[in-house]
Amino acid sequence: MADLATTYLGLKLKNPLIASASPLSADVDTVKQLAAAGAAAVVLPSLFEEQIEVERMRLGTHHRDLLPEGLRHVPDLAGYNQGLSGYIAHLYKVKKAVDIPVIASINAYEGGDWAHYARILESAGADALELNIYYLSAKPHASGVQVEQMYLNLVRDIRGSLQKIPVAVKVSPYFSAMAHMAQQITAVGASGLVLFNRFYQPDFDIETRQVTPSLDLSSSTELRLRLRWAAILSSQITADIAITGGVHSTQDVVKALMAGATVTMMTSALYKNGINYLTTLRDGLSSWLDKHGHESVADVRGVMSQKYVADPAALERANYMYVLQSNT
Numbered sequence: 481m482a483d484l485a486t487t488y489l490g491l492k493l494k495n496p497l498i499a500s501a502s503p504l505s506a507d508v509d510t511v512k513q514l515a516a517a518g519a520a521a522v523v524l525p526s527l528f529e530e531q532i533e534v535e536r537m538r539l540g541t542h543h544r545d546l547l548p549e550g551l552r553h554v555p556d557l558a559g560y561n562q563g564l565s566g567y568i569a570h571l572y573k574v575k576k577a578v579d580i581p582v583i584a585s586i587n588a589y590e591g592g593d594w595a596h597y598a599r600i601l602e603s604a605g606a607d608a609l610e611l612n613i614y615y616l617s618a619k620p621h622a623s624g625v626q627v628e629q630m631y632l633n634l635v636r637d638i639r640g641s642l643q644k645i646p647v648a649v650k651v652s653p654y655f656s657a658m659a660h661m662a663q664q665i666t667a668v669g670a671s672g673l674v675l676f677n678r679f680y681q682p683d684f685d686i687e688t689r690q691v692t693p694s695l696d697l698s699s700s701t702e703l704r705l706r707l708r709w710a711a712i713l714s715s716q717i718t719a720d721i722a723i724t725g726g727v728h729s730t731q732d733v734v735k736a737l738m739a740g741a742t743v744t745m746m747t748s749a750l751y752k753n754g755i756n757y758l759t760t761l762r763d764g765l766s767s768w769l770d771k772h773g774h775e776s777v778a779d780v781r782g783v784m785s786q787k788y789v790a791d792p793a794a795l796e797r798a799n800y801m802y803v804l805q806s807n808t
């Protein structure tokens with residue numbers, strides 16, 4: 481039987497399947513089920529920068545009128561991620577309940593006190609930290625360079641504050657020079673890049689004229705963007721690559737590995753098919769490797785990366801031209 485073991489952020493994993501940050505990991509029993517079904521590691525739901533700011537003011541979101549303008553929109557997320565103290569207690573309980581690595585997640589966009597909170601999460605037992613930088617730059621005077629610098633400062637501060645656990649950075653694909661940004665994030669201390677954040681696009685209710693939040697689960701088509709970037713980046717940066725977004729089948733997992741990803745992460749597939757679907761994927765991966773005569777995941781990792789292409793951008797342009805004429 482093929483060896484599924486892998487290493488992500490220096491952590492030894494029994495296979496390349498991770499449950500990504502979601503409410504599924506907000507409950508100790510569900511985390512146990514994830515581990516029993518074959519998850520090699522679990523990412524806890526994110527703690528949000530704004531949430532901590534509100535908590536620190538000790539006003540709570542029910543005293544919205546007293547909050548600074550920028551924080552009045554912040555929902556009460558305690559039911560989602562249990563708030564800072566609840567999060568630390570949850571992390572501690574999860575660590576005791578399962579023997580797989582537990583990755584804490586923070587969702588931030590500015591320096592703030594994150595270095596301090598990252599250290600607290602490390603002391604509470606997190607095996608690694610996933611820093612989700614979810615920032616939509618909407619200020620015309622803020623340049624791309626400034627926004628990128630903000631990202632880098634955040635990663636550097638958090639990396640600098642941690643004693644020994646690694647940091648992975650979950651990013652969006654919306655950079656004008658993604659490869660350069662990936663390399664810079666690695667240079668300031670990220671051991672892993674998680675590709676990619678999904679920006680949930682709010683909808684308009686035309687009757688009430690309200691902006692309505694909407695959450696659509698992903699499908700395998702979303703994987704392609706991640707495959708492209710994993711294939712471009714995997715041989716050019718030293719950080720491990722995790723693919724999150726659109727991993728739904730055994731074939732998707734194999735494709736991600738072939739593109740050069742170290743691990744695949746999933747949420748939508750587990751919501752759609754149930755937690756035990758992880759077992760189907762793990763066994764499916766094992767059978768696929770056996771059937772194709774591979775002894776381990778390492779045999780296929782990166783075989784379709786763009787390592788041997790001198791200028792991946794030229795390949796991308798050529799592919800684009802092929803696609804345009806493929807329907808004629």
Ligand SMILES: Cc1cc2nc3c(=O)[nH]c(=O)nc-3n(C[C@H](O)[C@H](O)[C@H](O)COP(=O)(O)O)c2cc1C
Binds near residue numbers: 525727
């Ligand atoms: C209900 C829900 C809650 C989520 N919460 C978080 C979160 O707290 N932090 C985070 O980084 N990602 C969060 N995500 C994003 C997932 O971790 C994942 O990156 C995304 O859903 C894409 O992967 P998928 O195609 O496997 O669903 C959430 C996704 C869903 C569906």
